[in-house]
Amino acid sequence: MRRTGLTFLLLFIGLVAGVYILAPALYNAEQVNAWSLQYLSQIKAASLTPDAPQPQPPRGHPRADIWQALGAMQSGDSEAAIALLAPHISRGEKFALQISARSYELSGNFTAAIEDWKKVGDLKALLRVAKAAVQDGDLDAARQAYQAVWDLDPREGATPLANFLIKYDSDPAAAEAIYRQVLQETPYHRYLPYWLLRLAATLEEQSKWAEAASIHEQAIREVDLMYPNGRRLARRYADLAWAYHMSGQAEKAVTAIEKTLELLPSDDSISAKDAWMRAGKIYEAGGKIEESLAAYRHVLELNPDNEEARDAIQRLETDSQK
Helix, strand or coil: CHHHHHHHHHHHHHHHHHHHHHHHHHHHHHHHHHHHHHHHHHHHHHHHHCCCCCCCCCCCCCCHHHHHHHHHHCCHHHHHHHHHHHHHHCCCHHHHHHHHHHHHHCCHHHHHHHHHHHHCCCCCHHHHHHHHHCCCCCCHHHHHHHHHHHCCCCCHHHHHHHHHHHHCCCHHHHHHHHHHHHHHHHHHHHHCCHHHHHHHHHHHHHHCEEEEEEEEHHHHHHHHHHHCCCHHHHHHHHHHHHHHCCHHHHHHHHHHHHHHHHHHHHHHCCCCCHHHHHHHHHHCCCCCCHHHHHHHHHHHCCCCCCCCHHHHHHHHHHHCCC
16 A cells, blocks of 8 residues: 555656646747747738738747748748758758758759759659749750659659650650660559650651560550550550551561551540551552552541542552553
């Protein structure tokens, strides 16, 4: 009994000591939260009033300079914002680094913004900076931003960087290297079919048609797993047929284009006119003149104004009469 009483006494003393020690900290946290809420309400009120003065954080607020930096950024004074944030950035505070990055971004200092966003690891922000830099004509900064996304996460950065290299650097070989690397490093990913198709496109731009055909074959296997029952496969076989055609593999081209026409009703990713036009050219190259004429006539049924199909029919009929 005496031992139980002693235990309760010790617990009571510990509880009183804990309250005594923690009470100031709890009060301080409550006070800081109250300051923050008050400041936020002032900002909201000021935003509803044109030309209202920027609210000042309460005196003694432990994050007063961060609040001031945020206000400076919103008012367009990026230099002041960055200066206020310097001590917090040196301590590695992420929120301060985000404000700094955004301040640089809004001021048009894309290179500095990219460096800060890289430290934060914000892929969406880097992509936003890249687009803004392109619109501003700063292609070097845009390239750096897309490269940063690639460096942080090749899975998310492959396509944006490759697209930039093709469109603005006219460098499909560099884009090809990117897709080959990400395919090698991430062979099992939901983007796999798309990466394969983009790789095939970069090969076609370099007239590497035989290699492109091989990649199209692989893409078809992947797409067939994702879209069973023939969905979206007509377009894939049409692209394969054309790669075979362009690489001089006439028999394979004919087989692939016939598979295209077979799957055409279940796939709206390629127009019937385009599929039959491609079929006409492939049949003609393969020496299947009757099939070629039938395909071109089918194009005219779908589009009576198609001069290319009409000229092809006239040429083939003239040749057959000689």
